[in-house]
Amino acid sequence: NKIDVLPNDDLKGCNVSVKIVKQPSHGSLTKEGSVFIYTPSPGFSGVDKFTYKLEYKGEQTPATDVNVSVVTPVEIGDCVEVNYIGRYQVNNTVFDTSYEDVAKAEGLYDSTRSYQPLKIFVDPTGNMTVPSGYEEYSSSMIPGFIKGLIGMSIGENKTIIVPPEEGYGTWEMSIEGVSNESSNESLSFPIDYVENLTENMSKAEFQYFFPNVTLNKSTVFDYGKVVFGKENIINATILNITDENITYRLQIENGTSFELPGYGFNVTFYVINESFYTRHFDFKMNDTFTIYSPYGTRAHFKVMSINATHARMAINIRSPKLGLVDQTLVYELNVTKIIKTSQQS
Template sequence: MILFLLLVCILLTSGCTDSGNSDNSRVVQTGDNVSVNYIGILDDDGTVFDTSRSDVAETNGIYNPARIYEPLPFIVGSGQMIKGFDNAVVGMKVGENKTVHLSPEEAYEVQDYLIVPYPIETFEAANITPVIGETVNTQFSSGVIVNINETNVTVDFNSRLAGKNITFEIELVSINNPEDA
């Protein structure tokens, strides 16, 4: 009996028992390394444009077999994510779900410098007939033809989500910090 009591005392003082401070009570703070599942939805028509979940991608016709569907890891506040998404996870607990509606200012603003006019001769020299709405690939990025006139073809290199209101459904899967290991 004494041996049993001694063993219990050792366990209690060594920290090998649950003191109620599990990860489930911890909330996300700036600088935390987190993983989330998410679903991105266009507010104007409800279209799912991106997700970390293969079942959601399949259901919404956006499944890509070359992509790995898994929780997305990132460091909160590091600039890896759009501002509104980053801000939305702060204060969340593991297992918590949140829906956040983001304006273009919180997500993808239209950047005027990414709307570029090219002389129409550039397309003619490449034997390309420009068509509004078609994608143009350059060495560094791709854009969409948004205007054609007698002298220029204007290509928009902004994100396809630029200027749109979007919604994210976010599930906090984990908080993985080196000091927690």
């Protein structure tokens, strides 16, 4: 770093000298005319200070302190704050941003979230421990985003391209592709499910899924609203109640059909007899949908092939949104803060 202490003065013909009064604590200082050259000590990051005086015809000015800010580029193990705009490479559409004005302009604004720089702990592997005192920084962002920060400096702007493998993942054709289990089992879904019209559920589970249903025999409740997300399509009647279980019977009209909300394909119900019915899924090639568990987990699916009895699926469990699966993403980054936690003991 070169620092000119007399940048605005014309000193031609003047015998003005610059004297170093105090060297910096975390680096060294050399002088070329009125220009100081500051070299930080290896690994130092922060604010250093040196002191100088001017001397002219035997008189000296008061000592002047100069503060020098030293921030090395982002390294693995640092904590970083970064603003970003995320776009789909295929059509340049913005899908996420930390800028409130951009979110509003792109129709993405969410009043429930805070538009501030993202706090990242730079760990592309996700295996490192966040340093004590910096727990608000996280390495949960996609690896390609975190890797793109390495080498950046404060105030730097950078555009990175993140392929699906470094982003939210591709479509996997086997269970082995999405878990640690050594299994090459394909994801094959039956098109038709034969189900019992009479079902049993533990009382605790029933009250979890149907909290507003009165537990009395003959109570009729909207089964389809909870199970399929469709109101007034399939009701059920409570048949029996014990200390442990609830028994109920579905009331299904033969041929009942509707589009599953959020899935994009139809399900049709065929009554076989007094005891059983068939649930038929009308899958189509390249259909994509997401299944959410009651416990907050999710899995995205894509129909890859169909025969008379089964549909073969691809799966993705990495992406928070279906639309991000198998997408190359473009991020515009701006680093606003670097904390050199990589150099802390």
